[in-house]
Amino acid sequence: MSIEQYIHKKWMRRAIQLASLGKGFTSPNPMVGAVITNKSGKLISEGFHEKTGTKHAEAMAFSNLKDDPAGGTLYVNLEPCCHRGKTPPCVDAIISSGLKRVFVSIKDPDVRVSGKGIKLLKDAGIQVHLGLCEEESLELNKSFIHRNITGTSFGVFKWAMSIDGRLGLKNGESKWITNVNSRSLVHKLRADFDAIVIGGNTLRKDNPLLTTRGIKKPEPLRVVFTKTLNFPKECKLWETSYSDTLVVYDSSSADEKYLKDIPKGVSVEKVPSDNPKFLSKILAQKGCNSILWECGPKLATAAVKEGCIQEFITFISPKILGGDNCMTTFSDFEFTSMTNIINLNFGEIKQINSDIYIKSLINKLSSA
Numbered sequence: 501m502s503i504e505q506y507i508h509k510k511w512m513r514r515a516i517q518l519a520s521l522g523k524g525f526t527s528p529n530p531m532v533g534a535v536i537t538n539k540s541g542k543l544i545s546e547g548f549h550e551k552t553g554t555k556h557a558e559a560m561a562f563s564n565l566k567d568d569p570a571g572g573t574l575y576v577n578l579e580p581c582c583h584r585g586k587t588p589p590c591v592d593a594i595i596s597s598g599l600k601r602v603f604v605s606i607k608d609p610d611v612r613v614s615g616k617g618i619k620l621l622k623d624a625g626i627q628v629h630l631g632l633c634e635e636e637s638l639e640l641n642k643s644f645i646h647r648n649i650t651g652t653s654f655g656v657f658k659w660a661m662s663i664d665g666r667l668g669l670k671n672g673e674s675k676w677i678t679n680v681n682s683r684s685l686v687h688k689l690r691a692d693f694d695a696i697v698i699g700g701n702t703l704r705k706d707n708p709l710l711t712t713r714g715i716k717k718p719e720p721l722r723v724v725f726t727k728t729l730n731f732p733k734e735c736k737l738w739e740t741s742y743s744d745t746l747v748v749y750d751s752s753s754a755d756e757k758y759l760k761d762i763p764k765g766v767s768v769e770k771v772p773s774d775n776p777k778f779l780s781k782i783l784a785q786k787g788c789n790s791i792l793w794e795c796g797p798k799l800a801t802a803a804v805k806e807g808c809i810q811e812f813i814t815f816i817s818p819k820i821l822g823g824d825n826c827m828t829t830f831s832d833f834e835f836t837s838m839t840n841i842i843n844l845n846f847g848e849i850k851q852i853n854s855d856i857y858i859k860s861l862i863n864k865l866s867s868a
């Protein structure tokens with residue numbers, strides 16, 4: 501790598517780092533950071549997209565300028581926009597700034613942009629270099645890219661289990677398998693997602709609150725996916741002062757007489773079957789780039805079968821629960837041969853005091 505390439509990489513990594521500060525705040529928008537250097541290569545500004553509805557990263561960087569950008573370089577981790585959304589197009593601002601060169605990590609998969617932003621910059625005589633730090637930028641905005649390409653939300657299924665693979669005892673008792681540090685990591689994790697999904701059984705059995713417990717980020721939408729609509733009168737989720745709650749029900753099986761028991765503050769939508777893909781589509785249409793699935797074995801198995809899950813997060817505790825009929829993570833996938841089973845790749849693995857955290861990946865995203 502030449503010294504020049506090293507320097508360009510350094511500034512793009514800084515743009516990615518700035519972009520990541522928007523994690524949990526920007527959906528349905530991507531996380532974007534921008535760095536501007538002047539014609540001598542000196543840093544003169546930086547900015548990032550802080551949250552939905554506010555200025556884009558490039559516009560933030562232009563409003564923080566400490567020197568004339570003419571002849572300088574912009575580093576941005578996603579293709580600049582060329583459409584008028586809630587804010588004016590960034591491409592126009594870049595062209596009128598007099599910048600000579602733009603480094604872009606990845607194209608914007610949004611059909612309104614998707615290469616058009618880069619073309620407009622090139623047509624205006626600006627040098628555009630695409631692909632710097634591509635891997636890191638894909639990883640950062642994988643949920644946004646996934647939603648744009650598939651029309652469904654990026655799904656992560658999370659569960660906690662004993663070292664012998666049990667989620668709880670035969671009598672249903674499961675509090676607590678993991679240690680207090682793992683549990684507080686779950687609260688932090690939730691804040692990085694746009695929605696958390698559980699099934700009706702989890703609501704009836706665990707009555708969870710599904711909040712981030714004091715993490716200073718917007719609370720994710722709490723979603724119950726149900727076949728019956730038959731819930732206890734007192735549910736912690738109905739307490740909507742914490743965050744919004746949505747009940748999505750299968751209209752082919754649910755008894756709508758129970759709708760009257762759901763409090764007014766809770767939103768309700770119906771889908772034609774219990775296929776979790778319908779749920780993922782509804783949430784994507786609502787602007788949820790990512791979903792954390794915290795459901796039981798039946799819904800988890802269906803979600804994996806339907807391609808709604810892209811990553812798995814497993815907490816493993818060094819405890820033995822034993823038992824033949826204990827709850828396990830998935831129900832029957834009906835595999836009849838080892839050639840048909842699901843193969844994952846380990847991503848991140850770390851120890852959290854006595855527990856182990858494992859992230860596994862089901863597939864890899866390719867560049868948009």
Ligand SMILES: [Zn+2]
Nearest residue numbers: 556580581590
């Ligand atoms: Zn923009």
